[in-house]
Each structure stands twice: as structure tokens, then as C-alpha cells.
Amino acid sequence: MQQVEADPGHSAWYVERFRALAAAGEDVVGEARLVEALVPPGSRILDAGCGPGRLGGHLHRRGHDVVGVDVDPALIAAAQEDHPGPHWLVGDLAELDLPARGHPEPFDAIVCAGNVMAFLAPSTRTEVLRRLRGHLAAGGRAAVGFGAGRGYPFPEFLADAEHAGLVPDLLLSTWDLRPFRPDSDFLVAVLRADR
Template structure:
């Protein structure tokens, strides 16, 4: 069982969507992740939203002209995503075991985005497998961008993965670090409890 399932019971889709809707109604900018992705790959690029949840990031990327597929294990989150954007491709699957070749369009994505603390909320011990599968979904030269908390102040669960551990898993899957930010608005990373990392496919390790 993933830490997300332990935390939510897999039934929090409506509550999660309502919380973000309230933030948007309050004037909060909800599109930092999509905006950063749009600086990394050109309009029309293929994007896999790994751990897409209720679809907030992917729906915005689709509005900007990207060819998107969303992948999540939580049926309650996907139900919201499908209701909000039934025309988009949403798939229920475990990030640690899915077959990239079975994704719509095959394993040829320009960008994989993992927002929303995906890695700290995985099942314990599956981090390397998840990165391996996400790397396999990318075309040569494709990018994996992931943002997640590193300390208790930025996470709903105890910290589970460090940046050196994450980088080592990426390297083992043929991904090299090309940039790291402190926020999805691309503020420079100088240490701290949250990081957004961009890795590029270098080889098929």
C-alpha cells in the first residue's frame, strides 16, 4: 500500500478537488507546474502526468496545446479528472508496475511531470521502480520533472526520500540532472525543504 493510500484511504478525490477549487477562488495561482513544463518543451509536445490526481496540471497543459496522458492509481481522483475533462486520456495504473508501451501513443513522451509530492507518497521501497518506468516512457532526450517536499514542513507524511537518493535512482535509469529549482516558478534551489528537479534521458540504464 502506498503512503498516499494510507493517508487518504483512496477516497479523497472530491475533497481534494474542492480544496484546490477554493484556493483558485481565493485568487491563488494554481498553474505554476504547467507554466514550468511549458518552458521545458514546445507546444504540442507529448506529456505524461504521472500521479495526475484530479487533473489540475494536465488539464491546464492540454489547454495550452500539449498532447497529454494522465496516470494515477486513485480511482476517486481519476473520477474527478474524467468528469472535468472527459475528452482527455486518463488511465488507472500503479506507477511502479505500469507498462509504458501500453500508454496511448506508446512510450515516446517528451516530458513526464510528477507534481504534488508523488515520490514521498509512494509505497515504501518502490521509488527506484517508479523512476525506471517513468524513464522508459520517455523518448531519447526526454525530460522528467518532479517536485516534492523534503522535510516535515512540506509534507503530510514523514520525509521518505532525499535528493541524493532521488538523483541516484534517476542515474540508475539513465537520467541526468539538468536543473533544480526551489519552486515551480523556477526560483533557484539553494537548499531547503522543497525542490523541483529536471532530469534528461541520457541512456537506457
């Protein structure tokens, strides 16, 4: 929410940006396709930091049971308007407790796209990862993606994930399955609970 406080028009700009891209026929759901490849049909999926709902909306239309959470009420309102069907909730990922909010079942997959991890306060990063891990079903996986140069070095993220009980199954440099290399400027980490 610091981004919104610094730029009160940011949320509206973000919503309109993805509406315009979708209207122009651009691919705005590539992250969702990767997540869908991780799970069987009809899976429970958490869209963590869902923004205006582009990924969760797509996954819902594909037959999955989706819950989307974002801290920004304006983005949740846009998700509800543009993508009816999923359960859209305003919430802070650092305080994520979906069983207390009426969603007791764990998730088969979690998607955390859109540089969400880089927007988190550094003091909350490990807690967010711990809470995501706590919402995964046995055998479930989380796909987390963000760019380099955003104040969260990839090795630090991977160490935080391990500390939270998540270990990498697969590291990619794009959502369309290009291999991760040490000089990659983007990371997509497919993580599983270390049980």
C-alpha cells in the same frame, strides 16, 4: 493508496481543495508552466501521479497531447469530470506500461508534481523512475518536485534517479525557477535520460 485506506475521505478532500483554490483565482498550474517551457507547442506530455488533473488539464488546453495516470480511481474520476480531453488512466506508476494500454508513442516531457515521489512505497521508487525514463522520447525531460521532510531525502532521490538512467539538467527549489541550495526545503529536478 495507503493514504486513502488510512483516511477514506482524503481523495474527496483533495479534489475539493483544488477546486476551491481554482474557484478563488489561486494559481494552481505553476508546475505546468515550467513543463510547458521545456517543450515545443503540441508536445506529448505525461502527467505522472496526475491527481484530479489540474496540470494535465491546463497543458491539454494549451494544445498539448496529455496522458494522466494516477493510482486513485476517485482522483481520475474528478480529472475526467473537471478536465475533459486528456487521456486519464488509473494505474500504478511502479507498473507503468503505456504502450500496452494503447499509448505507444514516447513523451516529450513528464511532470511528476504534488509530492508524488514522497508518497511512493520506498521499495518502488527506483522502479517508478526507471519506468518514467522508459516513457521519455529521445531528448525528453522529466520535471519531478517534492518537499523535504517527507521520508525521501533529496540526495537519495538523485541517486535513485541516476540509477534509473535519469540525470539532472537543472535543480530548482521551486516551480518558479528559484535556484536549489543545500538547505532548500523543496526540490524540482529537471531530469533527462542518460543515453
